[in-house]
């Protein structure tokens with residue numbers, strides 16, 4: 001028997017991948033784990049006839065000759081792995097878009113695209129399979145939209161967009177997609193969210209603002225990842241962790257979210273046998289000994305947080321400065337000569353102001369150009385430390401509407417970082 005399966009807590013990409021794989025392997029049986037995300041569960045209750053499936057309980061796993069695993073590469077995520085992972089005679093085929101896991105398969109298709117179903121649809125197109133039904137196309141496009149945040153997550157590739165175009169050609173219905181992906185937000189989730197907001201802890205780690213929510217749960221608590229999405233949106237931190245402790249089952253679920261270019265959540269979760277993407281991930285821990293959650297996350301971030309690019313790596317130095325007594329005219333000449341848009345103003349070796357192009361507009365009269373820069377400079381100096389992450393520089397510039405930040409260490413000016421330095425970093429325009 002040929003069986004297609006996927007990871008526990010089936011989401012739309014996993015479900016779409018299973019049924020797209022069924023286009024490639026029409027004789028295979030779709031076997032879904034018993035834990036389904038709530039929106040997938042409601043989708044299936046309506047579409048059972050179009051997408052028939054079995055569970056582990058319906059099959060004798062020894063009858064499986066060939067196992068096709070989609071959207072997962074790790075045995076720990078597969079239901080029935082106890083009897084499947086040790087089988088020597090089992091033919092394995094994996095199609096996945098996560099970092100390679102421990103399922104040794106041949107063939108193995110594993111590339112970092114936004115959604116696993118994209119990889120399968122590539123094969124479907126290559127093989128020139130018969131046209132998809134609009135119902136299939138709608139399910140498959142839901143998988144791509146969910147895993148790529150409607151093609152906005154940084155993990156999205158041109159391949160994902162091409163797969164979307166292909167599915168729209170096949171009649172995918174975007175009105176239905178919105179409906180499928182709308183998550184049920186029930187009173188239990190609301191209660192968890194409110195408790196977490198009331199009792200949140202914040203730490204600063206590796207230069208990042210990290211928010212930690214901690215809550216006890218009892219038994220199965222569906223929709224925690226939705227709770228975490230909302231919690232992360234609301235608390236505005238660089239990274240957010242939710243620690244959900246279930247004393248009855250002696251297990252802990254850790255879910256993380258982060259803003260782009262901050263902490264790599266997937267890498268952190270991997271240290272704990274979990275996984276995910278740079279901006280979202282989770283892990284299930286089977287042992288928990290009442291540690292202080294804040295300390296625990298601090299250690300976890302320290303151990304798994306990729307050392308971020310720091311201001312010191314991007315700043316320019318040495319910095320051209322003027323003193324408070326420099327005339328506006330001389331400062332203007334210096335600006336033009338250096339081709340920059342602003343200069344720090346120093347007095348006795350300390351930065352006391354910034355004079356920028358904007359300030360020169362205020363001093364249009366010729367007489368005013370003879371005044372010292374101290375008359376026109378802005379003396380509110382927002383500065384940054386060299387070991388801060390680049391994300392902090394960007395939020396300071398945006399919040400204060402400024403284009404440059406002096407980099408100050410031990411009271412001394414050691415560099416300057418500008419908006420264009422930050423842009424260069426974000427758009428990968430680093431000079432070779």
Ligand SMILES: [Mn+2]
Pocket residue numbers: 013014071097115116147
């Ligand atoms: Mn996926």
